[in-house]
Amino acid sequence: MSAAVSRPIVGISMGDPAGNGPEITVKALADASLYERCCPLVVGDAKMLAQARTFVNHPEIEINAISALEDARFEAGIIDVYHLDLVKDVRSFRLGEVSVEGGWAAFESVRTLIELAMEGKVDATVTNALNKEAMNLALEPQGKHFDGHTEIYATYTKTKKYTMMLAHHDFRVAHVSTHCSLREACERVKRARVLEVIELGWQACRGLGIENPKIAVAGLNPHAGEHGLFGREEIEEIIPAINDARAQGIDAVGPCPPDTVFPEMRGGWYDLTVCMYHDQGHIPTKTIGFVYDRAQQAWDAVEGVNVTLGLPIIRTSVDHGTGFALAGKGSSSESSLVNAIDFALRLARSR
The missing domain is CATH 3.40.718.10 (Isopropylmalate Dehydrogenase)
Known part of the structure; x- marks a missing residue:
C-alpha cells in the first residue's frame, strides 16, 4: 500500500x-x-x-x-x-x-x-x-x-433509524418515506417518524458544519392541509412532531405548503426540508440538478448526491x-x- x-x-x-x-x-x-x-x-x-x-x-x-x-x-x-x-x-x-x-x-x-x-x-x-x-x-x-x-x-x-437525503449543493431534502406506494407513503406520515427524520436531517446539517440548522417541514396535503380543509395529517401528526423537535432546541418550521417551500429553500431560507414522500423531495432536487440542453440534445449536467442518514x-x-x-x-x-x-x-x- x-x-x-x-x-x-x-x-x-x-x-x-x-x-x-x-x-x-x-x-x-x-x-x-x-x-x-x-x-x-x-x-x-x-x-x-x-x-x-x-x-x-x-x-x-x-x-x-x-x-x-x-x-x-x-x-x-x-x-x-x-x-x-x-x-x-x-x-x-x-x-x-x-x-x-x-x-x-x-x-x-x-x-x-x-x-x-x-x-x-x-x-x-x-x-x-x-x-x-x-x-x-x-x-x-x-x-x-x-x-x-x-x-x-x-x-x-x-x-433501525435511517432516512434518505438528497443534496444539490446547499439544496437538501430528507424523506419520511421513499420506495413505497403513494397510498402507503401517506399512511407512514406519523408523529414519531416525522420527528425522527427532522432529527436525522438536523444532525446531518450539523455534520456538514452548519452551526444552527434551520429545518423546514413540508406538509403532506395541498397548502399543508389548509387548517384541516384538505386533510388532517398536518394537525394530527406533523405539527406535533415539529413541536417535539422545537422542544429539543431544533429550529424546525412548518408545516410549509409543498408548492412554496422549495423555492424558499433555494433562496436560502432553510438548510434542509423534510419531505413526506419520495417524489415530493426527488422532483425539485432533480429539476435543479439535471439540466438538459435542447439545442445540443444532450445533458449539460447530471448532478446531485444521495446520502443515507443514521x-x-x-x-x-x-x-x-x-x-x-x-x-x-x-x-x-x-x-x-x-x-x-x-x-x-x-x-x-x-x-
Missing part, C-alpha cells in the same frame, strides 16, 4: 456492470487532483473497469486488481479495484440489459463495500447505481428482497439511475459521482 494513506480511503461500488457505473468511475478517477484529496478504491470486477477504459478513451489508465488493501497503490493514473470476479465473460456480457448476473454483481459489490467500511478498512463509501429489478431477480433464490441501496445498508449495518458508516451515492441506454457509449456524465465523493469527504472530515 502507498505510504500516503493519511488521506481518507473512499470505497466506490461498481454499480450494475450493464450500466454506466464502470464508465463514470473511470472518468471520475482519471482526474489526478482527486488523488490529492483521497485514496479511491473501487469494489467490483476489474475486468469491467478495464473494458470501460476503452469506452471513455482512457486506455492509459492502469487497472490494479487486488484482493487485499495492502496491495492498493492509491496513485493517480492507477485505479485500484478490490476484485470480486463477478462477471464470468466480459465479451459475452450484454450491456444495457437487465440480467441476474448484473444484478448479483451490483449487490455483491455493495455488500462487500459495506463489510469493508464496518471493519474500518475504508473511511467512507460511495455507490454507483444498481438496477432494482436485476438485483432482486438475483436475490429471489435466496429469499431476499431489497427496495434499494438504503435498505441494503440498513440491513447490513443493523440500523448509519454508523458514511454512504453517499450518485443521484441517477444505471443509464442502461448509454452504457458502452462513453457519453455519461461523471458529475454526480464526483459530487458524491466530495460530499463523502466532507462527512468523513466532520467525523
Whole structure:
C-alpha cells in the first residue's frame, strides 16, 4: 500500500456492470487532483473497469486488481479495484440489459463495500447505481428482497433509524418515506417518524458544519392541509412532531405548503426540508440538478448526491439511475459521482 494513506480511503461500488457505473468511475478517477484529496478504491470486477477504459478513451489508465488493501497503490493514473470476479465473460456480457448476473454483481459489490467500511478498512463509501429489478431477480433464490441501496445498508449495518437525503449543493431534502406506494407513503406520515427524520436531517446539517440548522417541514396535503380543509395529517401528526423537535432546541418550521417551500429553500431560507414522500423531495432536487440542453440534445449536467442518514458508516451515492441506454457509449456524465465523493469527504472530515 502507498505510504500516503493519511488521506481518507473512499470505497466506490461498481454499480450494475450493464450500466454506466464502470464508465463514470473511470472518468471520475482519471482526474489526478482527486488523488490529492483521497485514496479511491473501487469494489467490483476489474475486468469491467478495464473494458470501460476503452469506452471513455482512457486506455492509459492502469487497472490494479487486488484482493487485499495492502496491495492498493492509491496513485493517480492507477485505479485500484478490490476484485470480486463477478462477471464470468466480459465479451459475452450484454450491456444495457437487465440480467441476474448484473444484478448479483451490483449487490455483491455493495455488500462487500459495506463489510469493508464496518471493519474500518475504508473511511467512507460511495455507490454507483444498481438496477432494482436485476438485483432482486438475483436475490429471489435466496429469499431476499431489497427496495434499494438504503435498505441494503440498513440491513447490513443493523440500523433501525435511517432516512434518505438528497443534496444539490446547499439544496437538501430528507424523506419520511421513499420506495413505497403513494397510498402507503401517506399512511407512514406519523408523529414519531416525522420527528425522527427532522432529527436525522438536523444532525446531518450539523455534520456538514452548519452551526444552527434551520429545518423546514413540508406538509403532506395541498397548502399543508389548509387548517384541516384538505386533510388532517398536518394537525394530527406533523405539527406535533415539529413541536417535539422545537422542544429539543431544533429550529424546525412548518408545516410549509409543498408548492412554496422549495423555492424558499433555494433562496436560502432553510438548510434542509423534510419531505413526506419520495417524489415530493426527488422532483425539485432533480429539476435543479439535471439540466438538459435542447439545442445540443444532450445533458449539460447530471448532478446531485444521495446520502443515507443514521448509519454508523458514511454512504453517499450518485443521484441517477444505471443509464442502461448509454452504457458502452462513453457519453455519461461523471458529475454526480464526483459530487458524491466530495460530499463523502466532507462527512468523513466532520467525523
